[in-house]
Amino acid sequence: MDLIPAPTHLHPAPGNDPFTLGGSTRIDAAPGTEGVARWLRGTVGAATGLDLAPGESDPAIRLRTDESLAAEAYRLTVRADGIGITGGGPAGVFWGAQTLRQLLGPDAFRRAPLHKASPHVPCADIEDVPRFGWRGFMLDVARHFMPKDVVLRYVDLLAAHKLNVLHLHLTDDQGWRIEIRRYPRLTEVGAWRTRTKVGLRDSPLWDERPHGGYYTQDDIREIVAYAAERHITVVPEIDMPGHSQAAIAAYPELGNQDVIDTTTLPVLTSWGVNPNVLAPTDNTLRFYEGVLTEVLELFPSTFVHIGGDECPKDQWRASKAAQARIEELGLADEDGLQSWFIRHFDRWLADRGRRLIGWDEILEGGNRGAPAGGEVTEYGLAPGAAVSSWRGYAGGIAAALAGHDVVMCPEQQVYLDHRQHDGPDEPVPIGYVRTLEDVYRFEPVPPQLRGEQARHVIGTQANLWTETLDSVRAADYLAFPRLAAFAEVAWSRLPAPEQRDYQDFTARMAAHYRRLDALGVEYRPPAGPHPWQRRPGVIGRPIEGAPPIV
Structure with missing residues (x-):
C-alpha cells in the first residue's frame, strides 16, 4: 500500500471487495471529529469532486474517538461497505484521515478532479501510533523571507507526512519577521536589508535587490490557527543574545554601545557567526520581555524557542558595562553571563506557564551565578527547560542526563540545507553529504541513553536554514524527498539504523513521488537535479566527511 510513514501494523484483507468512494458516500463524524470531517471535504472532496456530505447511512466514512488509545494513535478499517477511523483524540483521527488520503492514490493530493472515475480503497486493518510526540520541522524565514502562503503550504506538507511541530525561526541578524506593536522599528527597519550575499562567505556574488518582509500579527494568528486545524503546533523562535543584529539596527541601544557605534549597524547582508550581540543590560531584558509578551499572545505553544546559539563574547570582554555586570552578579566569566541571560528568560517564561527551549549552547556557563533558592539543574535552568541538540548528540545527551527534555536535531544528520550528493551539479553545496538513505538511517536516541534518560x-x-535558499523552489529541492524519510524516522518504530529496510522504503517512495508531484513539490529527483535546479558558479561551503556519532 506504499504508505509513508510506515504504520505500526498493517493487515491487508484479501478476498474482500474494495471500498468505492462515490457520490453517495457520507461522512459520519462523532463529536470532536468535526474538524477532520471538514478537512476531508476540503481536500479529498476537492480532489475527487465529491460532496462527502454529513450522514450516517452506508456507505460512510465513520470518524470516532476512543480514549483507550493514545491521543495521536488511530485504527483504520476499510471494508466494501464503509471506512472506520478511530483515534485516541481528534489528532489521531486526523492522522488516520491522512493515511486514508494516501490509500486513495496520488490524485487524492490534487486540488481538483482529473476524471470522473470513482477511487477505490483496498480493504485493510491498520493500527498506528507515533514513536515521538515532537515530530518537527524548522523553517528559517529570517534569512530569506517566505511569504505567508508558503508557510501555509508547508503546514499542509507537514500534515501530509504526520509531522506535528513547525518551528519558525523568526529573527536573526539578516531580518526580523514578526510584527511587535510596541516596537514598530523592528519591522520598519529590521525586516529589510539592502542587498544579499549569493552563496556563502567565499562567494563574490551579491544580489543587489533589497530583500525583506514580515508577518503581521494577524498573519501569525492565521498561520497558528491553520496549523492547529491540522494538529500542528507552531513554535516561535526569537533569537537572543546572539543573532540579533536586525534588532540592534532598529534599536541601537540594544547593542554594546561602549564598544562600537551601534547606530551605524545595518541589517546584516551576509552570512556567518556575527560579533554584534545584545548588551547584557536591564534595558535589553525589559525590551525582550516586551517582545515575548506579544509573542505569547500570538502563540499558544507550550514551548518558546529563544535561540541562545552562536553568541561570540568578544564585545562583552571589551565592554566595561558587561564586565561590571559580571562582577555585580558574581559570575566567573562571559559564559556565565550568557547563562544568566538565558536563565532570566527561562524563569520569565516559566512564571507565565510556558517552557523555554533553546539550542544546546544554553547549557554553557553551568550553574555559575545561579540564584539562591528555586529549583535549578546543574546548568542553572529550570527543570522545564528543553534543549534542541544541534551540534551533534553531545548536548542532548548532557541535557537528558541532567533531567532536561531534548529534541534531537544534529547538524550532521538532519540539517536539510546540507547537500544531498557530492556531485558537481548540486546547487550551492554546503555542509556534509546527507543522502536520502542517510536521513532514513538517522536514529534520534543515542545508545548512551537508557530508560528514563532516553525518555527525555x-x-x-x-x-x-535558508541562507542559500532564495525561493520556495530551492527550499523544496533540499527539503524533499529527505523530509519524507525523516517523517518515517520520527513516526515509525524502526529497527536499528543498520537493520532498516531502505530498499522497501525506496520502493514505497516510488508511489510517494507521485503524491509529491500532485502536490507540486519540486523535490530532488533520485537521478539528480533538473537543469533548472542547479546554480552553476555559486560557491557554497562543502564539508568533507561527517564526524562520527558521539
Missing part, C-alpha cells in the same frame, strides 16, 4: 528525548526535528 521527546522528539526529533529536521532543520532547513
Whole structure:
C-alpha cells in the first residue's frame, strides 16, 4: 500500500471487495471529529469532486474517538461497505484521515478532479501510533523571507507526512519577521536589508535587490490557527543574545554601545557567526520581555524557542558595562553571563506557564551565578527547560542526563540545507553529504541513553536554514524527498539504523513521488537535479566527511 510513514501494523484483507468512494458516500463524524470531517471535504472532496456530505447511512466514512488509545494513535478499517477511523483524540483521527488520503492514490493530493472515475480503497486493518510526540520541522524565514502562503503550504506538507511541530525561526541578524506593536522599528527597519550575499562567505556574488518582509500579527494568528486545524503546533523562535543584529539596527541601544557605534549597524547582508550581540543590560531584558509578551499572545505553544546559539563574547570582554555586570552578579566569566541571560528568560517564561527551549549552547556557563533558592539543574535552568541538540548528540545527551527534555536535531544528520550528493551539479553545496538513505538511517536516541534518560528525548526535528535558499523552489529541492524519510524516522518504530529496510522504503517512495508531484513539490529527483535546479558558479561551503556519532 506504499504508505509513508510506515504504520505500526498493517493487515491487508484479501478476498474482500474494495471500498468505492462515490457520490453517495457520507461522512459520519462523532463529536470532536468535526474538524477532520471538514478537512476531508476540503481536500479529498476537492480532489475527487465529491460532496462527502454529513450522514450516517452506508456507505460512510465513520470518524470516532476512543480514549483507550493514545491521543495521536488511530485504527483504520476499510471494508466494501464503509471506512472506520478511530483515534485516541481528534489528532489521531486526523492522522488516520491522512493515511486514508494516501490509500486513495496520488490524485487524492490534487486540488481538483482529473476524471470522473470513482477511487477505490483496498480493504485493510491498520493500527498506528507515533514513536515521538515532537515530530518537527524548522523553517528559517529570517534569512530569506517566505511569504505567508508558503508557510501555509508547508503546514499542509507537514500534515501530509504526520509531522506535528513547525518551528519558525523568526529573527536573526539578516531580518526580523514578526510584527511587535510596541516596537514598530523592528519591522520598519529590521525586516529589510539592502542587498544579499549569493552563496556563502567565499562567494563574490551579491544580489543587489533589497530583500525583506514580515508577518503581521494577524498573519501569525492565521498561520497558528491553520496549523492547529491540522494538529500542528507552531513554535516561535526569537533569537537572543546572539543573532540579533536586525534588532540592534532598529534599536541601537540594544547593542554594546561602549564598544562600537551601534547606530551605524545595518541589517546584516551576509552570512556567518556575527560579533554584534545584545548588551547584557536591564534595558535589553525589559525590551525582550516586551517582545515575548506579544509573542505569547500570538502563540499558544507550550514551548518558546529563544535561540541562545552562536553568541561570540568578544564585545562583552571589551565592554566595561558587561564586565561590571559580571562582577555585580558574581559570575566567573562571559559564559556565565550568557547563562544568566538565558536563565532570566527561562524563569520569565516559566512564571507565565510556558517552557523555554533553546539550542544546546544554553547549557554553557553551568550553574555559575545561579540564584539562591528555586529549583535549578546543574546548568542553572529550570527543570522545564528543553534543549534542541544541534551540534551533534553531545548536548542532548548532557541535557537528558541532567533531567532536561531534548529534541534531537544534529547538524550532521538532519540539517536539510546540507547537500544531498557530492556531485558537481548540486546547487550551492554546503555542509556534509546527507543522502536520502542517510536521513532514513538517522536514529534520534543515542545508545548512551537508557530508560528514563532516553525518555527525555521527546522528539526529533529536521532543520532547513535558508541562507542559500532564495525561493520556495530551492527550499523544496533540499527539503524533499529527505523530509519524507525523516517523517518515517520520527513516526515509525524502526529497527536499528543498520537493520532498516531502505530498499522497501525506496520502493514505497516510488508511489510517494507521485503524491509529491500532485502536490507540486519540486523535490530532488533520485537521478539528480533538473537543469533548472542547479546554480552553476555559486560557491557554497562543502564539508568533507561527517564526524562520527558521539
